[in-house]
Amino acid sequence: MSGADLIQLIVSGLTVGGIYALISVGFVTIYNVNGVINFAQGEFVMVGAMSAASLVSAGCPLWLACIISILVAAAIGAIVQKIALHPARFSSEVVLIIITIGISTALRGIAQITFGSNPLTLPAFLAGEPVRLLGAYVPRQDFFIVGITVITMVLLYLFFEKTMTGSALRACMMNREVSRLVGISPNRMALLAFGLGAALAGIVGVSIAPVSLATYDMGMMIGLKGFVAATIGGLVNIPGAVIGGLLLGLAESLGAGLISSGYKDAIAFLILLLVLVFRPQGIVGAKSGKRV
Amino acid sequence: MRLCKKLGFWLSLAFVASLLGCGNATIQTEGKTHKIGVDLELTGGSSVWGVPQKNAIEMLVKEINEKGGINGIPIELVVYDNESNETQALIVAKKAVEQDQVLALIGGGTTPTTMPIIPYVTQQKVPIVSVGSGDGITSPVNEREWVFKTPSNNQDIAKSIVSFLKQKGKTSVAFLSMNNAYGESGKNAFEALAAEQGITIIASEKFGAGDKDMKPQLTNIKAKNPDAIIVWAIPPSASIVNRNFWELKMNQMLIYSAGAGANAFIDLAGKDAAEGTYIASGKVWVAEQLESNDPQQGLLTKYVKDYESSFQTGVSPIDGMAYDAALLVTKAIEMSGENVSRQSIRDNLEKIQGLVGATGIFNMSPDDHTGLKPEDVIILQVQNSKWAIAK
């Protein structure tokens, strides 16, 4: 395996890692505000991807289709939160998890009817041959994915740190009861967080559809991987989620390339197990006495 | 407590009622019909195949019924979804056989969903034509009296790929397969044949059904520099592999097995990426390019036209296989004349000779319940964004 090949592995790994990072950021946002592990996160990615693909094949210009799809994903996230999660907000975690599972199942079925069972594709944002970088070939779409991830992170940072709503959301993520005391409505925040998480997923969907194609059942595995990334990062903060995502992508790529491709998925979940056993607060998280 | 008892009573009643309700016959149609059961993957991981397969079967049956049915009796399809799950495949088969009293079954669409049904149909003596590609479905033939299948044997596909490789002088290959039943059986078939025929497999990689990026595996393969890469996968992963292959600027010969043939393979992989890719498949995609004396030309041209106009989407070899399954069953019913029964359908299936189908020309016999030959599989290549017969 030459140096160029190794770099190729690293570059692919980082790109996939960026995807996982975005998904896990959505997860972490929802988890910290709504208190629910959202099993439907992958389906929101799917909604974004499939909507964009269908719109484009119906003749809509690419940039418009992307924006509409992200809004569609956010809207569906908001609707789902309002009708399914809000009424059950006092239920136990298990019940909430099962509700999100039911939502993911329903979304998959709706997608199959609306979009059909055939895979769909989106044209690449920048047409052209892959670019040579340090001996590795990087498809142009990957630059977009990385770029979009970075821009989204920056926007999220500005949102959380510099805006009122963002700060309110952050407060809610840290402590719901106390934020209520200062007048932040937890219900509004829950709705916002879910919509935001879904929008982030929609962005992922739209970015990866050109390279990974879109099928109505793409959500499950992608959601799980984002999940694993979030856990590696500690489930408590956004930078952790991003780091978790990048690490996961790298580990998968290097593992598949250097060790064994059959066990590639196993690598991701073995890492999950190792992190949970030895460092459950995640690579980035602070040690919390989360035992009782 | 009274509420509990009442609720309990009504719930138990509902339970028994739904049980009995499920056990009753379905839609009552007037008059006699020939019932054929369809047990396919309409949801779940293999639905990308299951739905077009069902469409193809329904298209044929509709056409036959419009002409008055078989010997005047219409065909009634009883379609069930096995959710790409083998437990459900068995339950659904039982439902079709015992409740709907079907004459024959078409299904499952994959090997794992077909295998559990085999002991059952053998015991119940119901003929089944599977659309699964595993060679184990119809062999050993003496234990598969009631089981037939339409996809070409993986062995035949491997044979046609291997002979093409030798024709082109490629002797060292890399093998990339999907981590499911389809990919695995292809790998076994190809490895066995390659060893015999002097082709060396210098790299063997796998990827999962849900994987979105196969560049790590391809990078590994690229490092070993094979002459050709053989890929055994189903969509959409198959198209992703092609795309990644192009992104890595690899220029080996890229040959797919029949299962990769999605209706939209070229679009999914991207026109640039797909250019020059090969596939070993039935002739369905090159219907207009066949010689007029090719026995399949007429049927294929018509099939392509009918399917595309009915379903607004391109055909693929896979729905062709389901179409052939329906062709076989309806032909066997026709051959049974006045006395149509499960036994007569089974016996006549074995006697079918020279039946032109989408996948090939079927010649069944008591020793061969697939009926196809390696020659039914040809190598196609994407030229100018369209499939053409490879030279």
Next chain:
Amino acid sequence: MERIVQVHKPAAIGVRRWGLLLVGIIVAAALPLLLNSYLTSVLVIIGIYCITTVGVSLLMGFAGLVSLAQAAFWGVGAYVTGVMAVSFGISPWLGILLGMLISGLLAYGLGWITRNLNGHYFSLATLGFGIVLNIVLIEESEWTGGSSGLMGIPGLSLGSIPLSGDSAWYYFVWAIAALCLFFCKNLVRSGWGRNLRSMHASQAASESMGIHTGEYRLKAFVISALFAGLSGGLYACYMSFVSPAVFNFDMSIKFVIMAVLGGLVSIWGSLVGVVVVTLLVEVLRQYVPLLLHNSSSGGAIEVIFFGVLLVAIMVYLPNGIMGIFHKRTSNLRVSAK
């Protein structure tokens, strides 16, 4: 003054209960004779699922742990039985026992290394474990047959009489399922079970009373894995063919759903949950095509229906179906975080 005290007549209530039970048993025993083989086989599958779900219910409802790896333990039971029989010619009876043993050992190992994890983290660990195990089943194809599956698993026979036909399997599986249900019911009612429940309610409180919560957790987890292993072995012998696709994360979730839908407040909830979910699938299969007169989207409509129903039941009946009967001000309803 005389106070007339009403005395409950326990004997009367007892007789009524036993009477109902007897009627129930007679009906259940008669079912295979009334129904065709398709429905009987649905009931056999219900029985097999029930055995695993009882374990899930014990673990979730009484020990408070959500395991997303039950399908993997189910798979271990199935594959050990299958591989032993096919590759080594070992009798399936022994194979099932071996399967249970290995399931239990794996659960012990996993439970031990995750002994300090709680709530989500434990569930995530089981998630990881389940998926890794599933991949191992696929990869080690020399033994397991890989993705193409393991064929030719022999059925069971009692002495020289083979267990064949859905009716025979029905009685056999349900006898075992009944035993499992009663075993768990007694376990939950016993001293051990009480400790388990108190542990679920508050770990700190139970530990302060001297209950080694770690031990109880582990035992509950192992017991649930034993049940899953048993169920898996039976499944392998019934289907005569297994493939890794069945023992995946999706199936683990299904077991959890069946347990929660039925209601975690009672062990019977597992039975109710399995019955409701499985029958629902069959009812949908039967009636949705009739309503639609168009089989194109039938499968997807059932999926949507199931998802929506699941959400609706969880929103309005979070304690599951048995929760209607047991007004337990249970530890399942927590205040807003």
